[in-house]
Amino acid sequence: MKKINFSLIPWRFQVVLGLLAIMVGAIAWRIVTLQVLDHDFLQAHGDARSVRHIPIPAHRGLISDRNGEPLAVSTPVVTLWANGKELAGARDRWGELASALGQDPKALSERLAQSSDREFMYLVRGLTPEKGEQVLDLKVPGVYSQEEFRRFYPAADVTAHVLGFTDIDDHGREGLELAFNDWLSGVPGKRQVLKDRRGRLIKAVQVSQNAKPGKTLALSLDLRLQYLAHRELRNAITEFGAKAGSLVMVDVKTGEILAMVNQPSYNPNNRRNLQPSAMRNRAMIDVFEPGSTMKPFSMTAALESGRWKPEDKVEVWPGSLRIGRYTIKDVSRSEGRDLDLTGILIKSSNVGMSKVAFDIGGQSIFNVMHQVGLGRDTGLGFPGERVGNLPNYREWRKAETATLSYGYGLSVTAVQLVHAYSVFANNGKIVPLSMTRVDNVPEGAQVIPENIAKTMQGMLQQVVEAPGGVYRAQVPGYHVAGKSGTARKTSTDSRGYAENSYRSLFAGFGPMKDPRIAVAVVIDEPSKSGYYGGLVSAPVFGRVMAGALRLLNVAPDNLPEPQQQTADSKAAKGGRS
Structure with missing residues (x-):
């Protein structure tokens, strides 16, 4: 076999071969770097583009009277929100959405048009779970839900001034709800999920942190x-x-x-017409x-x-x-x-x-x-x-x-x-x-x-x-x-x-x-x-x-003394017996 005499190969061709060899080496080295040396770093960046943490809401602690009767409880509600960019592509369904939400179609259309470049906006907060499911079942593109809690006061106006109330985000704003806010507030948890590039949920992976409910508060009130x-x-x-x-x-x-x-x-449950x-x-x-x-x-x-x-x-x-x-x-x-x-x-x-x-x-x-x-x-x-x-x-x-x-x-x-x-x-x-x-x-x-x-x-x-x-x-x-x-x-x-x-x-x-x-x-x-x-x-x-x-079953201390029976009445009773 005849050996190649590289001295006879033009120098330009030698340069090209050298560059090709360098490129092959660089690619090989990059492959090793990506798959072996920087694996954890790249995995983290990949997860950051697809793995999300959704907060798990924690309900406020129960407020009860001295005998355990509930005075303030937290009930689960559904909040609907929208991705304005996605919803902008489904204008033909805005009227259907407004009807399901019980809102004026014109007013809702104006809101959605103004928020068409936003990725988050509230549609309505505090719906009952049943009502929220009815809206979600319409499968309007860009409409999503999240779990929240709303405070309810069974005694209404009877205990209003003592308990106060919470705002829409469930933070105490008046009364004992404000005074004991840190005690009553829970610690939200975290749920790990996978989302696509449009923010749509693909898969719920795991609960990374459990929610901790607020502590119970027993009042002195009866x-x-x-x-x-x-x-x-x-x-x-x-x-x-x-x-x-x-x-x-x-x-x-x-x-x-x-x-x-x-x-x-x-009535803290309905404060629409509340006078300060x-x-x-x-x-x-x-x-x-x-x-x-x-x-x-x-x-x-x-x-x-x-x-x-x-x-x-x-x-x-x-x-x-x-x-x-x-x-x-x-x-x-x-x-x-x-x-x-x-x-x-x-x-x-x-x-x-x-x-x-x-x-x-x-x-x-x-x-x-x-x-x-x-x-x-x-x-x-x-x-x-x-x-x-x-x-x-x-x-x-x-x-x-x-x-x-x-x-x-x-x-x-x-x-x-x-x-x-x-x-x-x-x-x-x-x-x-x-x-x-x-x-x-x-x-x-x-x-x-x-x-x-x-x-x-x-x-x-x-x-x-x-x-x-x-x-x-x-x-x-x-x-x-x-x-x-x-x-x-x-x-x-x-x-x-x-x-x-x-x-x-x-x-x-x-x-x-x-x-x-x-x-x-x-x-x-x-x-x-x-x-x-x-x-x-x-x-x-x-x-x-x-x-x-x-x-309170306190014994009376001012009852009239029972009348003493006279000797005659006793004798008469004895005679009749």
């Missing part, structure tokens, strides 16, 4: 008591033509809020001057001073008292010239209370009110809750001392008011309030001496049961205690108080044998049939307290 309070407050607002109202009920031993209602209310004023939890956000409901705390300061006893008398004649350019007046006249301390509470004498306050000083009254929680944060952490105002002066003049003693010059919320009265009911101990169920009874702090607290219990019982007292607050079968109040409202457009504009109040507790619950009722601007607290708010207290004690 739904039975909530319904009761809601009904009675609503009826009173209607009967007296009032602007608004609030009612709060507290377990005096544990500090649990058993009921909290406001009027007007709203109806959303306000007035029991925690509205502050007001509490009027004569503060007199028991001023009286407590008098008893604590050691200078006064319940039987001590104060001259209240002629029913008015001049302090500089101010005149203090009593609404109801007493039969005599003098009243004892209990009589001052029964008659709600501003003159008598002021004279006692002058003797003990404004600072001592301030101290008692501060100790029972007025002017202080309740610690509930409710969004927007107000602290109120309890003034403290470097020098207590007569005017400031008098007005504070009968409930003017300070501001409180309904929650603070019922909390303060729970201290009397709990024998002088204050326990922290709670919106969640309490399993262990807190120790509490003794802020009023026990003997004085029990003395005040007896005096406040007389306010309800004595002749001339607030008889409309009485509860058949039970001894209860409390104090009414009627406070003029301040004017919004000028200094001073508005004409014919009042708040009617009553705060009390029961039963007296072993106080269990405290209730505060605030009714704003009653306009029909009167406005005094003993007329407007006291009956609400009485009806709610009566229903609550029976629902």
Whole structure:
């Protein structure tokens, strides 16, 4: 065989052969690189162009009352979305899609035309699964679905102000839904799927991360008591033509809020025509001057001073008292010239209370009110809750001392008011309030001496049961205690108080044998049939307290003694037998 003499081959041909050899080597090396050395890198890039992670929604935690009754639940819904680029190629089916969605064809066509260059747009959110399937069964190109959850409130307007609501993305926006949002929110999961270049689902591969639902929240509310309070407050607002109202009920031993209602209310399941004023939890956000409901705390300061006893008398004649350019007046006249301390509470004498306050000083009254929680944060952490105002002066003049003693010059919320009265009911101990169920009874702090607290219990019982007292607050079968109040409202457009504009109040507790619950009722601007607290708010207290004690199976402490059989009747019975 004759050997090739490369020296005889033209040099150009040698260059071509060399380049071919280099190209073959480069291709071989690239093949080795792609298949062996860079396999993981290229696999990842390939997956990135086809493998997708779809979020798996996690539902919010259940909110229940203290007995496990559901107050807020999450229900599965379907959200439909569209790829505008794909849907733009199916214009002939836009009318069919609009009909299935229940939307105006013209409006939907305009939306789709404006979003024809977008790969994502919402068509409708929160459909029932059945309705969503009906739309998807049309197989309109570019229409897809995703799973979501929607919040539902079984008690509707009865618990609206306490629970609040969530937005369309299931995030808490008001009330306890907002306060406990981190606790209630779940952690979404991930599902791995394969999609083509158009984003269409080819295959569901695996669940790479399971969704974690939110935690359950057990509230202190008793739904039975909530319904009761809601009904009675609503009826009173209607009967007296009032602007608004609030009612709060507290377990005096544990500090649990058993009921909290406001009027007007709203339905959180349908907020289309919602008025912003109806959303306000007035029991925690509205502050007001509490009027004569503060007199028991001023009286407590008098008893604590050691200078006064319940039987001590104060001259209240002629029913008015001049302090500089101010005149203090009593609404109801007493039969005599003098009243004892209990009589001052029964008659709600501003003159008598002021004279006692002058003797003990404004600072001592301030101290008692501060100790029972007025002017202080309740610690509930409710969004927007107000602290109120309890003034403290470097020098207590007569005017400031008098007005504070009968409930003017300070501001409180309904929650603070019922909390303060729970201290009397709990024998002088204050326990922290709670919106969640309490399993262990807190120790509490003794802020009023026990003997004085029990003395005040007896005096406040007389306010309800004595002749001339607030008889409309009485509860058949039970001894209860409390104090009414009627406070003029301040004017919004000028200094001073508005004409014919009042708040009617009553705060009390029961039963007296072993106080269990405290209730505060605030009714704003009653306009029909009167406005005094003993007329407007006291009956609400009485009806709610009566229903609550029976629902809680609290034994009556004011039943009539059974009549003793006489000896004659026994003898007659024996003769007949």
